[in-house]
Amino acid sequence: MYNRVIGLVAFILCIFVAILGSGIFLIGLMEPGSVENPWIPFVFAIMFAFFGFKAKRELKVQKQQKQLKEERGIIVDSSLIHVEGLPIAEKTSCYVYVTANSLVVEGGGITFNLDLDQIRAAEVKTDVEIANIVYSSAAQGIVGELISGQTGLAIGLRVRSKEKRSYTYYLIINYIDSSGKIASLLLEGGNVSDTAFKISRAIQPLIVNNFGTTVQL
Structure with a gap:
C-alpha cells in the first residue's frame, strides 16, 4: 500500500511538471523573447512525462500482482x-x-x-x-x-x-x-x-x- 501511494504521488508530480514544462515551451514559441530558452523546459517536460508514464505502468503491474496474489490466496x-x-x-x-x-x-x-x-x-x-x-x-x-x-x-x-x-x-x-x-x-x-x-x-x-x-x- 505504501509503495502504491508513493508511485501515485510520483506519477501526479511527473505529469504536473511535464504539463508545466510544455506550457512554458509553448509560451516561448508564441511569444519570442518571453522565455530565454524554451527548449530547456521542453526537454524537462519530455523527461518527466516519460518518468510519469513509467510510474503509471509500475502502478498497473503492482495492481495486477496484488490481484494475482489474492486469487491464489498467497499469504x-x-x-x-x-x-x-x-x-x-x-x-x-x-x-x-x-x-x-x-x-x-x-x-x-x-x-x-x-x-x-x-x-x-x-x-x-x-x-x-x-x-x-x-x-x-x-x-x-x-x-x-x-x-x-x-x-x-x-x-x-x-x-x-x-x-x-x-x-x-x-x-x-x-x-x-x-x-x-x-x-x-x-x-x-x-x-x-x-x-x-x-x-x-x-x-x-x-x-x-x-x-x-x-x-x-
Missing part, C-alpha cells in the same frame, strides 16, 4: 534459489509462496506444490551454522543427508574460503513425499535474512498440529 512470497531437493538445476531462481494449504515453488518452468500437512519442519540456517554441523564429528551421524552430504560439504567449504565473513541464509523444508518417505528441500535466500525467514515464519504456525514422524534406526 507471503519470496524469491529464492534452488540448491537441492527438486528435479531442476541447482541455482535456478524460484518464486516461492505460502497459501493456507500449501507451499508452492515455481522454477525452471515447473510448479511444485507441497501440501502443508506433508511438512514436518521449516527452518532457516546460515551457511556458518551448516558448516559447523558438517564439521562437527559428533553431529555428522544424526543431522541427515541434506546437511552432512555433498551439498552440506560444499556449503562448508565456501564458508571456510570466505575472506570476509557474511551470512548466507538457507530455507530448509523437511516433509513426507508422495511415497511416504522423508525428504528435504533446500533453498538459498542470499545475504538478506528475511527472504528465507518470512517463508518459514508463515509456515510454522500452519504446521504446528502436524504429527511428527518416527524413524526406525
Whole structure:
C-alpha cells in the first residue's frame, strides 16, 4: 500500500511538471523573447512525462500482482534459489509462496506444490551454522543427508574460503513425499535474512498440529 501511494504521488508530480514544462515551451514559441530558452523546459517536460508514464505502468503491474496474489490466496512470497531437493538445476531462481494449504515453488518452468500437512519442519540456517554441523564429528551421524552430504560439504567449504565473513541464509523444508518417505528441500535466500525467514515464519504456525514422524534406526 505504501509503495502504491508513493508511485501515485510520483506519477501526479511527473505529469504536473511535464504539463508545466510544455506550457512554458509553448509560451516561448508564441511569444519570442518571453522565455530565454524554451527548449530547456521542453526537454524537462519530455523527461518527466516519460518518468510519469513509467510510474503509471509500475502502478498497473503492482495492481495486477496484488490481484494475482489474492486469487491464489498467497499469504507471503519470496524469491529464492534452488540448491537441492527438486528435479531442476541447482541455482535456478524460484518464486516461492505460502497459501493456507500449501507451499508452492515455481522454477525452471515447473510448479511444485507441497501440501502443508506433508511438512514436518521449516527452518532457516546460515551457511556458518551448516558448516559447523558438517564439521562437527559428533553431529555428522544424526543431522541427515541434506546437511552432512555433498551439498552440506560444499556449503562448508565456501564458508571456510570466505575472506570476509557474511551470512548466507538457507530455507530448509523437511516433509513426507508422495511415497511416504522423508525428504528435504533446500533453498538459498542470499545475504538478506528475511527472504528465507518470512517463508518459514508463515509456515510454522500452519504446521504446528502436524504429527511428527518416527524413524526406525
